[in-house]
Amino acid sequence: MSPARPKLCGAATLLVVQDVLKSVAHYHEVLGFEIGFTYGEPTFYAGVERDDVTIHLQAARETKRQLGQGAINIFVTEVDALYDALKARGARLMNAPQDRAYSMRDFDLDDLDGNRLTFGTGTEGAA
Numbered sequence: 341m342s343p344a345r346p347k348l349c350g351a352a353t354l355l356v357v358q359d360v361l362k363s364v365a366h367y368h369e370v371l372g373f374e375i376g377f378t379y380g381e382p383t384f385y386a387g388v389e390r391d392d393v394t395i396h397l398q399a400a401r402e403t404k405r406q407l408g409q410g411a412i413n414i415f416v417t418e419v420d421a422l423y424d425a426l427k428a429r430g431a432r433l434m435n436a437p438q439d440r441a442y443s444m445r446d447f448d449l450d451d452l453d454g455n456r457l458t459f460g461t462g463t464e465g466a467a
Contacts, residue, residue, distance in 0.1 A: 352387065352394040355410035355455040360386050360399050366452050367395070370429045408454030413446075419461045423447050439463055 357363040360383045367373040367388040376387035376394065384399040393414055400407040416422055423437050426449065434448040434456075446460025 352396045353412040354396045357453045410455040
């Protein structure tokens with residue numbers, strides 16, 4: 341009998357930020373994420389969640405990773421409605437939703453430190 345194949349159960353993107361609490365507030369108030377947890381005294385690590393997406397935030401002072409160089413692609417339903425909601429909340433939007441040659445309709449925004457979040461949905465003919 342062969343051993344059971346391990347199952348991957350989830351993932352969290354890690355983004356490096358300058359001020360974790362300020363970033364948590366931004367993700368909550370502007371981007372609509374819930375605060376999953378904060379850690380450390382003073383806080384140097386946190387998690388934010390929205391639906392099935394979890395993002396971890398780490399203070400730049402606690403890592404050798406570069407500040408604001410992270411990126412995540414988040415797949416959504418109703419990409420245009422999300423864009424409108426984020427725009428109304430003052431998100432740092434880089435472009436409006438556009439249909440792309442790679443069978444996605446997406447838009448980009450940057451968080452307070454320049455980490456890039458791309459929100460998109462598949463379009464007709466998507467693989």
